[in-house]
Amino acid sequence: MGDIIAALDVGTTKICAMIAEVEGEEEMAILGVGHVPSRGVKRGTVVNVQEVTAAIGEAVAQAERTANIRVANAYVSLSGHHVESMPSQGAVTLSPRGTRSVTLDDVARALENARAKPLPHNREVVQTLPRMFKVDDQDGIREPLGMEGFRLEVDALVITASTVAVQNLVKCVRANGIEIDGLVLQGVASGMAVLTPEERELGVAVIDIGGGTTDVAIFLEGSPWHVFSVPVAGYHLTQDVAIGLRMPLTMAEELKIRYGHAQPKWVSPDENVGIEGFGDESRRTISRHFLSQILEARAEEILDLAWRGIKASGYDGLLPAGVVLTGGSAQLAGFRDLARERLQVPVRIGHVPNVQGLTEEYRTPAYATVLGLLIWGAKHPDILSYSPLSSDSRGRGDDALGRFGEWLRRLLP
Ligand SMILES: Nc1ncnc2c1ncn2[C@@H]1O[C@H](COP(=O)(O)OP(=O)(O)OP(=O)(O)O)[C@@H](O)[C@H]1O
Ligand SMILES: [Mg+2]
Known part of the structure; x- marks a missing residue:
């Protein structure tokens, strides 16, 4: 039997738990899944601890029943506009006299040094990810x-978030008796699920368009290079339809999913959709072209905000593999072509990989994050994703360092 890993994606639309058995890095089998409509999350951030705690409990209980396994630890997704990433350098002396070979402890100390930069009191580090190492004058080293x-x-990417947002999320998870193996950015997790290793190597941006947030992660040289989150996504598309066509949100959501298109130029101006009226209104007819115009405006805004963040990072010229769209909203018809035209880079839709035990229902881009959390967990050691809140209890024991070494070794070409 392999290792058991659990993942918890706390999204704005749904809260999803998955349990998998992993054998080495490549083999993974899904043993249980649970998901419930999200409550108490707004734009990726917990706004009601009681509601989120209960929803997590339900999702985990469902997954536990199918898997017949009790979840004690999980990798948990983090999102929100408060998330920021910045490059940071760390250095350690190996030996004051003569040379000696680099050990895992040195790597851990160098990363510790990279993350030990002053931060405002209301922010904390959630992940410190190595991008490249340098030993004396030799740079560009991945395996030191x-x-x-x-x-x-070490040249590292330090990801920070609002302390309050992190603490609330951690509280909701722990209230269910679950320890956090690691907090992983939604964009980073999605990138692990939908990008190919070649894309991550070449340079690519994954844009996960969910319900309340659009999470972007740039991967270069195989590692996450920059991440951010934009507080506009599928919910806003639905809201615009509800306002533009004067209807309740539930009806607008259904209309968007069934008849929505992000490019009105591909929708005939004569095409109408008959829908039930609401209140005392009789049946009404909606122009699909008009619906599409509403969606296009917001879809363009989402793409523009994501691209603005990518440009601001300065890495926009380093993305030969272009953009990969994922998340539930990437399923909106025409989104890919709109992105291609607007961003002028190669764009594809990132589908979730075909993992053993994953039923059809979950093979949609909406489950990229939760699957990516499992893949992250299988590939990476705790040391790269621990939260300071859990580091004291988990520590950096030999086991974590051992797995870290294994991870570094796997980076070798
Ligand atoms: N076929 C579809 N066409 C258009 N939009 C869709 C379709 N299917 C789902 N969506 C939209 O996807 C969104 C949910 O996506 P997802 O499940 O990725 O969000 P989430 O992870 O819960 O939220 P977030 O990541 O923003 O916190 C909803 O806004 C929903 O309307
Ligand atoms: Mg999501």
Whole structure:
């Protein structure tokens, strides 16, 4: 029997738990899934602890019943406009006299040094991810273990978030008796599920358009290079339809999913959709072209906000693999072509991989994050994704370091 890993995606639309058995890095089998409509989450952030705690409990209980396994730890997704990432350098002396070879402990110390930068009191570090290492004068090293030198430097990506937002999320998870293996950015998790290793190597941006947030992660040289989150997504598309066509949100949501299109130019101006009226209204007819015009305006805004963030990072010129759209809203008809035309880069829709035990219902881009959390958990050690809140209890034991070494070794070409 392999290791058991659990993942919990706390989204704005749905809260989803998955339990998997992993054998090495490649083999994964889904043992249980549970999902409930989200409550108490707004734009990716917990706004009602009681509601989110209860919803997590239900999703986890469903997954536990199918898997017949009790979840004690899980990788948990984090999102929200408050998330920021910044490059940071860390360095440690290996030996004041003569050279010696780099050990795992040195790598951990270098990462610790990279994350130990002053932060405002209301922010904290959630992930410190190594991008590249340098031993003495030799840079561009991915695998520093065993190299000889006087000094080890790391170029890391430090991801920070609002302390209050992190604490509320952690509270909701722990209230269900679940310890956090790691908090992983939604965009980073989705990227693990829908991007190919070649894309991550070349340079690519994954844009996960969910319900309340659009999470962007840029991958370069195989690692997350920059992440951010935009507080506009599918919910806003629905809301615009509800306002533009004067109807309740539930009806607008259904109309969007069944008849929506992000490019009015592909919808005939004569095409009408008959829908039930609401209140004392009789049946009414809606122009699909008009519906599409409403959706296009918001879809363009989402793409523009994502692209603005990518440009601001300065990495927009380093994305030969272009953009991969995922998340529930990536299923809106015409979204990919709209993105291609607007961003002028290659665009594809990122589908979730075909994992053993994953039923048809979950093979949609809406489940990219939760699957990506499992893949992240299978590939990465705790040391790369622990939250300071849980680090004291989990520590950085030999086991974590051992897995870290394994992870570094796997980075070797
Ligand atoms: N076929 C479809 N066409 C258009 N939109 C769709 C379709 N299916 C689902 N959506 C939209 O996808 C959104 C939900 O996506 P997803 O499940 O990825 O969100 P989430 O992870 O819960 O939220 P977030 O990541 O923003 O916190 C909803 O707004 C829904 O309307
Ligand atoms: Mg999501």
